[in-house]
Amino acid sequence: MSGDLSLLAVDRLCAGWSRSGGPVVGPVSFAVQGGEILGLAGPNGAGKSTLLAAISGAAQVFSGGVTLAPGARLALQMQQTPELSGIPLSGSELLRLTGAPATGLPPYLQRRLFERLDRLSGGQRQCLHLWACLDAPGEVVLLDEPTNNLDPAGVEFLATALRQRAAQGAAIVLVSHDGEFLAAVCHRIERLG
Numbered sequence: 001m002s003g004d005l006s007l008l009a010v011d012r013l014c015a016g017w018s019r020s021g022g023p024v025v026g027p028v029s030f031a032v033q034g035g036e037i038l039g040l041a042g043p044n045g046a047g048k049s050t051l052l053a054a055i056s057g058a059a060q061v062f063s064g065g066v067t068l069a070p071g072a073r074l075a076l077q078m079q080q081t082p083e084l085s086g087i088p089l090s091g092s093e094l095l096r097l098t099g100a101p102a103t104g105l106p107p108y109l110q111r112r113l114f115e116r117l118d119r120l121s122g123g124q125r126q127c128l129h130l131w132a133c134l135d136a137p138g139e140v141v142l143l144d145e146p147t148n149n150l151d152p153a154g155v156e157f158l159a160t161a162l163r164q165r166a167a168q169g170a171a172i173v174l175v176s177h178d179g180e181f182l183a184a185v186c187h188r189i190e191r192l193g
Contacts, residue, residue: 015054046193075138
């Protein structure tokens, strides 16, 4: 980790959705330094995904706040990826849109980069979406249930990619129900709920 440089600070944040009528998470406080992987754990309904949405500006902040270091950019991978059926977007086009290079992808995905995303398996699409987020320009990376749809080889690829991205100085916040995965890749874990 790179000293005392907090790239992301969450201070007494209470957040939710206007349609639900109030906060569903909080107050929550933590800071994440460059080079650190923070895991967020807790039961369903504890507000883990809502917290990531609030940090990214998608959910309503009722009180408290989120501070990004000056010039820090966010990269966000949400649990639900967009429906791609009928959209002629290839893996190479997705990477080009996000600014992520193909270098470092597993060979089985590199060979399929020119295929349409809607023709790849769920695990292959998940791996590509994760890579597009992890290796895109961004100093703060938010990942929501990234092991969904991944086989053991995909989970190992993800763990390696997370460690490499943190070693490059990114601050990573990771939501997962997989306690073993969190323990294996995170520097520390915050529990919600």
